[in-house]
Amino acid sequence: MAGEMNKELVIGPRSERMxxxxxxxxxxxSYAAELRQVLGAVIEKSGAGFLEVGELLVSEPLPDRxxxxxxxxxxxxxxxxxxxxxxxxxxxxxxxxxxxxxLQIESGWDGAVHLYTTRAVAADLAWVHGQxxxxxxxxxxxxxxxxxxxxxxxxxxxxxAMVAEVSERFTLxxxxxxxxxxxxxxxxxxxxxxxxxxxxxxxxxxVCVASDPELQPRPEILEDDFTxxxxxxxxxxxAYRAYPGGADTLSEVTGAGFSLMLADRxxxxxxxxVPDSDGVNRAQWERPG
Numbered sequence: 001m002a003g004e005m006n007k008e009l010v011i012g013p014r015s016e017r018m019x020x021x022x023x024x025x026x027x028x029x030s031y032a033a034e035l036r037q038v039l040g041a042v043i044e045k046s047g048a049g050f051l052e053v054g055e056l057l058v059s060e061p062l063p064d065r066x067x068x069x070x071x072x073x074x075x076x077x078x079x080x081x082x083x084x085x086x087x088x089x090x091x092x093x094x095x096x097x098x099x100x101x102x103l104q105i106e107s108g109w110d111g112a113v114h115l116y117t118t119r120a121v122a123a124d125l126a127w128v129h130g131q132x133x134x135x136x137x138x139x140x141x142x143x144x145x146x147x148x149x150x151x152x153x154x155x156x157x158x159x160x161a162m163v164a165e166v167s168e169r170f171t172l173x174x175x176x177x178x179x180x181x182x183x184x185x186x187x188x189x190x191x192x193x194x195x196x197x198x199x200x201x202x203x204x205x206x207v208c209v210a211s212d213p214e215l216q217p218r219p220e221i222l223e224d225d226f227t228x229x230x231x232x233x234x235x236x237x238x239a240y241r242a243y244p245g246g247a248d249t250l251s252e253v254t255g256a257g258f259s260l261m262l263a264d265r266x267x268x269x270x271x272x273x274v275p276d277s278d279g280v281n282r283a284q285w286e287r288p289g
Contacts, residue, residue, distance in 0.1 A: 005104060007122040008140035011038055011133055012112035018132075019110035023089035027132065031111070032085050034130040039081045039105075039113075041128055045121045046103040050074040053083075055145070056178035057094040066093060070177045071204040071283060072276065080105070088113055093178070104142045116142045149287045153272035154279075155207050162270065164194045166211040172233075173197060174267055176206040176285070181242040186227065190235045204283035205274045208267040215260040217253065222246050224265060228258035265289030 018025040025031075043051070056071050065082065069075075075083070080097050087094050087107035098104040104116040122137060129135060153159070163173065167189045176184040187197055189209070201207055215229070228241050247253055253261060268289035275281045 004141075005101065005116045005118055006139060006141050007117055007119050008138050009042065009115040009117065009122070009125075010108065010112055010136040010138070011035060011115070012108070012110065012136075014132055014134050019112075022111050023091065028089070031132040032089070034133045035088060035113070036081050036085060038128055038130065038133060038135070039084055039115075040077065041125060042115055042117065042121070043077050043080065043103065045124050046099065046117055048077070048099040048103045050076060051080045051097040051099055051103070051105070053095050054098060055094075055096040056183065057092065058178040058180040058183040059092055059094075061182050062093060069093065069095075070202045084113055093180075106142075116140070145284055147284045147286050151206060151271045151273055151285045151287050154281050155201060155272045155274045159207075159272045160194060160198050163189060163197075163209055164191060166209065166270075167191050167194055169211045170213075171209060171211045172213060172238075172262070174208045174227075175201055176208070177202050177204075181244055184242070186229070186238040186240045188233045188235050188238060193235055201274045203274050203276050206271060206283070206285040207274060208271040208288060210262070210267050210270070213262055213266055215262055217250050217259070217261045219250060221261050221263050222248070222250065222253075224263060226261050226263050228253050228256075229260040229262070230257060231259045233260065 013019050013031050015027060018028060018031055022028065051074065053069060053073050053075060054071055056069065062069060083095060083097065084105055086092060088111045094107055096104065096106050106114045108114050168191065171189040173187045173189045174184055189197060223246050225245065226243050228243060230239050241256065241258055265288060268287050271287060273281050273283050273285055
């Protein structure tokens with residue numbers, strides 16, 4: 001059933017009020033039930049037993065049912081449908097779900113989702129309709145992801161040798177496994193824990209390292225993306241809070257108990273991407289800064 005994905009199905013709420021209020025609307029459960037039915041039908045007709053997660057965006061802590069989610073992981077139909085419903089409801093986490101040549105699912109605006117499939121599948125689904133949903137078929141293909149300054153280096157033995165060398169100094173490592181404020185883990189690296197950290201990194205993560213970075217709170221950091229930490233920074237995983245888009249005042253940060261600040265742009269000098277188990281890098285990350 002694989003082929004060229006050149007048909008797009010846009011599924012959205014029929015009610016204008018529901019498009020504005022999303023999951024807060026009184027009739028949202030009816031729309032969600034019909035959305036799930038349509039999604040199940042499309043996934044079944046596409047023969048997509050598993051869908052791969054990509055372009056993951058995590059702006060809130062992952063709920064228990066989605067723990068372990070990361071780019072490149074394959075999820076079965078029930079979890080895929082849960083993810084799509086959460087995106088339509090405005091809760092997230094947000095992602096692209098795909099099976100090459102068969103199906104691709106992306107979130108839209110106002111409770112809508114976009115599905116790309118083949119003409120054969122579209123013809124088989126011409127009968128699908130609903131009371132709470134609007135279904136729109138059109139000729140369209142998924143747009144390719146464009147990165148202006150992609151990270152080309154791969155996390156390999158030479159990368160970890162570099163990390164071990166710089167770990168003689170005060171060194172921080174960030175593993176970004178998803179976009180968004182909650183899509184990363186921070187570590188203080190030492191010669192003793194380099195091997196352990198290497199085992200913890202997930203496929204398709206962006207790994208960046210900074211040695212002896214400036215961490216003192218400064219007003220000029222507030223205007224850009226930065227990460228705040230609680231002192232002292234001991235070896236191992238660190239507590240942090242991300243400030244995408246910056247903050248208004250230093251007191252906003254320090255008043256929350258964070259006494260150290262790191263501008264995200266300084267993490268762009270030493271970055272590499274964790275490859276899949278076969279050694280191939282299938283992720284696209286923009287170089288920080």
